[in-house]
Amino acid sequence: MLNNKQIRRCLDVFAEMFPDAKGELNHSNPFELLIAVVLSAQCTDKLVNKVTATLFKKYQKPEDYVSVPLEELQNDIRSIGLYRNKAKNIQKLCQAIIEDYDGKVPETRDELMKLAGVGRKTANVVASIAFNEPAIAVDTHVERVSKRLGICRWKDSVREVEETLMRKVPKEEWTITHHRMIFFGRYHCKARNPNCPECPLLDLCREGKKRMKQIS
DNA sequence: AACTCGGGGCA
DNA sequence: TGCCCAGAGTT
Numbered sequence: 001m002l003n004n005k006q007i008r009r010c011l012d013v014f015a016e017m018f019p020d021a022k023g024e025l026n027h028s029n030p031f032e033l034l035i036a037v038v039l040s041a042q043c044t045d046k047l048v049n050k051v052t053a054t055l056f057k058k059y060q061k062p063e064d065y066v067s068v069p070l071e072e073l074q075n076d077i078r079s080i081g082l083y084r085n086k087a088k089n090i091q092k093l094c095q096a097i098i099e100d101y102d103g104k105v106p107e108t109r110d111e112l113m114k115l116a117g118v119g120r121k122t123a124n125v126v127a128s129i130a131f132n133e134p135a136i137a138v139d140t141h142v143e144r145v146s147k148r149l150g151i152c153r154w155k156d157s158v159r160e161v162e163e164t165l166m167r168k169v170p171k172e173e174w175t176i177t178h179h180r181m182i183f184f185g186r187y188h189c190k191a192r193n194p195n196c197p198e199c200p201l202l203d204l205c206r207e208g209k210k211r212m213k214q215i216s
Numbered sequence: 217a218a219c220t221c222g223g224g225g226c227a
Numbered sequence: 228t229g230c231c232c233a234g235a236g237t238t
Contacts, residue, residue: 023233041234047224048233081222085236119235139233158234182233191231 002150006204007168010149013200014180017188021179023129024049030105030130031097032056037125038090038117043080051080062094062103089117107131120158124178134174136165141185142178148189148207 002010014021024045027033032052040048055076059065065073074087093115097103105126106112112123124137136142138161146152152164169177188195196208197215 025233037233038235042222042232043224043234045233079223081224081232082220082234083222085221089235117235121234125233137233141233179233186233 001153002204004168007151009204010151010201011169011173011177011180014177014184017200018180018183021176021183023125023179023182025125026129030107030126031062033130034093034105034112034115034118034122034126035059035090037122038093039077039080039086041086041117041122042082047080051077062097065094066091066098086117092116093118105130107133109133109135120162124162128175128178134171136162136169136174136178138162138165139182140191141182144191145181145185145189148194149201149205150207 025033025036025040025048027036035055036048036052039051058076070087070091073091074083077083077087080086096115097105101111106115107127107130109123109127112118112126113120118126121137121139124135127133128135128137138146138158142165143158143161146161146165147154147156151168152161156164165177166174185191188199194208194211196202196205196211199205199208202208202212
């Protein structure tokens with residue numbers, strides 16, 4: 001496990017490598033953002049943006065999503081994959097927003113997580129982007145990077161990873177750190193072929209050192 | 217904790 | 228072709 005000073009160094013390296021890291025899902029409208037983030041599970045933001053470009057012309061309010069047959073909505077989002085469950089969840093979620101939240105997207109993580117298709121990660125992303133609530137959403141990249149570097153333990157659950165990060169990272173840096181760690185995981189500390197030889201954090205990364213040993 | 221959903225992107 | 232992806236729900 002890394003100490004506070006080492007974690008500080010990790011954050012500084014992330015900042016140096018990806019100073020302007022930012023997600024591609026940026027919708028000023030909280031409802032559209034929510035839909036976009038729900039759609040983004042297990043697929044890239046670029047693909048989601050391609051779908052929402054036309055989707056949001058046809059559907060604007062929660063009522064629009066529940067007024068069409070399930071099969072039609074499924075067909076409209078087919079190209080992103082996992083489309084059957086996502087369409088079902090979106091109809092459920094819209095129904096709940098209409099009935100329980102007066103047609104408006106709830107603004108806290110706990111309320112967001114009650115919605116169909118909204119888990120911990122999605123709730124954090126929506127809360128931080130749409131409602132400016134500091135958050136560290138733990139996706140596969142954030143989890144992998146945290147575990148490899150030793151910011152948290154290997155066995156930690158997603159929830160434990162999130163709690164550790166929120167405890168160790170200054171609150172005002174939560175959201176930007178989330179984005180930077182995703183970039184770090186996506187372009188440098190990749191799942192399959194991490195670039196350990198050129199990693200500025202190699203000296204404090206137990207996983208990196210282990211990998212370097214295997215290579216040589 | 218393991219399994220399923222899934223088409224698109226990329227090597 | 229094969230393999231994975233900015234997850235969530237169910238068993």
